[in-house]
Amino acid sequence: MAPLWDDPITRSSGPAMVSLVSMPFKALWDPPIQLGILEHTLLRAGIGARSHSLDLAFMEHLHAATSGDSVNRPLCIDDYHDVACKDFVVQLGDWIFMVPPYAEPSPEDDDFLAYVRSTGVPEEAVATAVRMKALVPQFLMAAAEELLADAPRIVGFSTVFQQNVASLVLAKMLKARDPSLTIVFGGGNCDGAMGSALHKCFPWIDLVVRGEGERVLVEVVRDVLSGRPIRPQPGLCYRAEGQSVVVPQEAKPQLCMDDVPSPIYDEYFERLARSPLRAELLPNVAILFESSRGCWWGAKSHCTFCGTNSARTPFRSKPAERVAEEVLSLARRYEVLNFTAVDDIIGLAHVRELLPLIRAADSDLEIYYETKANLTKDNLLAFYAAGVNQIQPGIESLSTPILRLMRKGITALQNIRFLKWCAEIGISVDWNLLFGFPGEPPEEYKLMAELVPSIIHLKPPKLSPIQIQRFSPYFERPAEFGLQIMGPMPYYRFLYHVPAESLADLAYDFEHRYLDGRVPASYTVELAEAVARWRASSKDGFRSLSYRRGPGFLVVRDRRPGLERANYTFDEMEASIYLACDAGATAEAVCRHLAADGREMPSSHDVEAFLLELVDARLVYHEGSRFLSLAVAERAAPHAGSRRMHSAG
Numbered sequence: 206m207a208p209l210w211d212d213p214i215t216r217s218s219g220p221a222m223v224s225l226v227s228m229p230f231k232a233l234w235d236p237p238i239q240l241g242i243l244e245h246t247l248l249r250a251g252i253g254a255r256s257h258s259l260d261l262a263f264m265e266h267l268h269a270a271t272s273g274d275s276v277n278r279p280l281c282i283d284d285y286h287d288v289a290c291k292d293f294v295v296q297l298g299d300w301i302f303m304v305p306p307y308a309e310p311s312p313e314d315d316d317f318l319a320y321v322r323s324t325g326v327p328e329e330a331v332a333t334a335v336r337m338k339a340l341v342p343q344f345l346m347a348a349a350e351e352l353l354a355d356a357p358r359i360v361g362f363s364t365v366f367q368q369n370v371a372s373l374v375l376a377k378m379l380k381a382r383d384p385s386l387t388i389v390f391g392g393g394n395c396d397g398a399m400g401s402a403l404h405k406c407f408p409w410i411d412l413v414v415r416g417e418g419e420r421v422l423v424e425v426v427r428d429v430l431s432g433r434p435i436r437p438q439p440g441l442c443y444r445a446e447g448q449s450v451v452v453p454q455e456a457k458p459q460l461c462m463d464d465v466p467s468p469i470y471d472e473y474f475e476r477l478a479r480s481p482l483r484a485e486l487l488p489n490v491a492i493l494f495e496s497s498r499g500c501w502w503g504a505k506s507h508c509t510f511c512g513t514n515s516a517r518t519p520f521r522s523k524p525a526e527r528v529a530e531e532v533l534s535l536a537r538r539y540e541v542l543n544f545t546a547v548d549d550i551i552g553l554a555h556v557r558e559l560l561p562l563i564r565a566a567d568s569d570l571e572i573y574y575e576t577k578a579n580l581t582k583d584n585l586l587a588f589y590a591a592g593v594n595q596i597q598p599g600i601e602s603l604s605t606p607i608l609r610l611m612r613k614g615i616t617a618l619q620n621i622r623f624l625k626w627c628a629e630i631g632i633s634v635d636w637n638l639l640f641g642f643p644g645e646p647p648e649e650y651k652l653m654a655e656l657v658p659s660i661i662h663l664k665p666p667k668l669s670p671i672q673i674q675r676f677s678p679y680f681e682r683p684a685e686f687g688l689q690i691m692g693p694m695p696y697y698r699f700l701y702h703v704p705a706e707s708l709a710d711l712a713y714d715f716e717h718r719y720l721d722g723r724v725p726a727s728y729t730v731e732l733a734e735a736v737a738r739w740r741a742s743s744k745d746g747f748r749s750l751s752y753r754r755g756p757g758f759l760v761v762r763d764r765r766p767g768l769e770r771a772n773y774t775f776d777e778m779e780a781s782i783y784l785a786c787d788a789g790a791t792a793e794a795v796c797r798h799l800a801a802d803g804r805e806m807p808s809s810h811d812v813e814a815f816l817l818e819l820v821d822a823r824l825v826y827h828e829g830s831r832f833l834s835l836a837v838a839e840r841a842a843p844h845a846g847s848r849r850m851h852s853a854g
Contacts, residue, residue, distance in 0.1 A: 221255035224357040228371035230289040230298030238493035239363040241468025298367035307374035317699040365393040380409040402710035404442035415440035491543040497522035512674025525558035560591040604649040629837040638666035647728035654731035659823040665739040691716040742766035
């Protein structure tokens, strides 16, 4: 049988027996890849299917309903994305859809909003959420009409993050309007115990697909359309004689990546083309694509805080040639050049094989990938040359002892080096500085605070406490790490009126306490202040420590905020030593490098003494016996086949 992806992307001309739905809140400029893959899967199986990007429809509804408001400003895309991308930490988007027939107005609404305010969400955001909620019932009626107009037999909801309650309320409305409909839930919110709890607690959900859904959904749809009883499939939850039947998930992937089809995004782009918000949204649209599933690092060492389901951790990827063809075909079909990989982590083979293929296509793509921070400079140059200009490297900390605690398999020096090279090459880095790891040495946070002035010329992080997430080692074995799980995060009890046991199964994020009684916020104050200064100065401070090479000398220009302005001129030997520390090196390694170049060879003691002087001047980072130069090249080094280098910031 030919692989699914080999089929041309075509739309069904017949009736859509299956409607696939994406509800708010997710980023509006990301076409829903879950729907796109499943639509293509069903069409290849000969089953009529149609996607419905109702998150986009909701934003249009908010805009239209408030444009003529003479008292308040119209609700805008930024308001939506604040809920989707900023205030998701309190599930504000789920609360907005707490309306009939899912939930009646309740005094608990005030309690929830009081909780939201207590977490630091600003009053303006709360007021915006209240305005949105008042407009939800009218939107839901229109959404139900849109779906029922197709007369589907099955309606499938893909739910991740803040899409649960919106999906639940619309599903309940549809079931009341047409009891013959089969309602199916799937997606990240349905993995493991969460999916079985959804099925048990909400009887209008007929089926829940847990884990990879491509093969399972096709078989389920065939059963429903043929009128035969549902056959058990791995991970499936279904009903038999009114009782919820839960089929265990298999501890191995269900699919080879070559069997996963390219996503179809026609409906999203057709809806966007009709949207009055098109001109505002289109420049930010990024096509989601998938080149791998699982995490190759997690398969070796599951990071202690990572909430990736271990059943999905085994890493497998599509052939590089196929990924390149898929990306370029999607770009051609939808005339969009921005792409976001949904992979947990880019495969090392794709760094070697995929990136050169994309570069060779000679198209000005811009691509976002998640990666590990132990890449070489040549790797990063290959990223840039292929158009991968934004990455999320999972840095998490600038303390090697804390990185060891979280099993990251990397050092602080490697993380700082990564940030330096990205600043030099022109790659934007999204990264978090996490705190609150059980057993972490408090003094490490003082050291990090003292480090910040030295690296204030690099991209700043967002400082955040760790969260205890389902599927993480911290959640699975809390006592082993000195933790106690206190229960689901407080917002869950406002969103789901179910028994405590079921609530614990529905939750993904959990409250915790430390068995040794520590309070991380008490010893991270200095670091928090340092990071705040770093972020505040990032516009002027980025790349403010730089160097230029001359014939036999090196000039280092230091304009870092908070430090004394200075220029340093290094002679030929000093310049060679400094440049030899670009990737981090010991004094002995620097001496070997100089000897290999036929240079006069100073003693390792003299090299180390010079480098320690530069550590004092904050021009070099020192960890153990290794020294890392911190200045970025004003002109990035040329790379064969690369796009023209430019200075970032």
